Amino acid sequence: MSPPSKPPTPQPPRVDSQTAASQALDHYRADQLSLAQEWTKLHDDELRRRAVRAAADKDTAALLSLLIAYLTHAGASGVMTSKHTIAAYQRGVKQFLHWAGTQAINLLRPGRHDGQTYANTLLAQGKKPAGVRLRLAAAACLYRALRWAGATTATPFEDIKVAPDHTPGLVKRPPYTEDELYDVLQVADVQARFLLLLTAHAGLRISEALNLKWDDINTDQKHLTVTSGKGRKSRIVAMSTTLSRATRDYRALYGPGGTEGFDGNRSAPPEYAFRFTDSDTARYHMQKAFDQAGVRFRGFHPGRKYAGTRLLQQVKDFGRVAAHLGHESVDTTRKGYAQLAVDDLKDDLSGW
DSSP, X not given: OOOOOOOOOOOOOOOOHHHHHHHHHHHHHHXXXXXXXXXXXXXXXXXXXXXXXXXXXXXXXXXXHHHHHHHHHHXXXXXXXXXXXXXXXXXXXXXXXXXXXXXXXXXXSOOTTHHHHHHHHHHHTTOOHHHHHHHHXXXXXXXXXXHHTTSOOOOTTTTOOOOOOOSOHHHHSOOOOHHHHHHHHHHOXXXXXXXXXXXXXXXXXXXXXXXXXXXXXXXTTTXXXXXXXXXXXXXXXXXXXXXXHHHHHHXXXXXXXXXXXXXXXXXXXXXXXXXXXXHHHHHHXXXXXXXXXXXXXXXXXXXXXXXXXXXXXXXXXXXXXHHHHTOSOHHHXXXXXXXOOTTTTHHHHTTO
């Protein structure tokens, strides 16, 4: 007599991919909003009392919660404030609170020199002016939150002076060279190759690359659509021939119906091109490719700078390069992403 057949293993219900992505984003915003409402539902007097107590005790957790409430309720982007922006402000506030604790600073009644002293301390520690400005912006945001809560009227970070750094951005943090990219692309797997070309040819920020959906990529027309650019601005980006071919190879493995099939470790909804959503995982995969090639991995931005520099050499137009990189201001492109050769005009002047 044959053994009884096993009952079929129950399968989890299938969720439409667009619904899954929408639910994930809605969940994040709902959490952000609910955290903000822990403060906004308070009576004004209670709101002020709790904020005063958090500042007096230098309660980091409470002050970070207040910061999120302020950004969500009264910030420029409100509940649409990205998690990356919030995380950056949180890091800066933690650093400021640590310093304020070591200096016995009264957060509610800071001295008139405390803001400048903090800036000078960071510069004396060897921090770059650009990084100092980011930390000051986070601390200033904390004080906007405290004023919003009625806890203080102090503005210790107004009119703070940070000496400009006259070293060009391309000198401080240069782009990858042609040879470096060639060496990495020779050994990179299909996924790392696709990601590297998105930054070094399409000029995408890492957040823009990780937010790409399959529907955003058109290899026939050789362009892709960035729908989650900085400031939530969308743009159409032309694809190089090399990137277009790398995209087809990547889609054949990991796209809908690809040979790799469903990855149970996938953290991103299936309509997204990449299986992961965080830059740390992307950095891990890219680091492996660079290590294999014997090239130092310096992050994703040198790839964008390579795109800007090479494109400018070809088109000689900062405006077009800025549009490709998604810069609102041409000055941003000019200062940190692309520059013409010092003898760029020699051919134009040769016939004079």
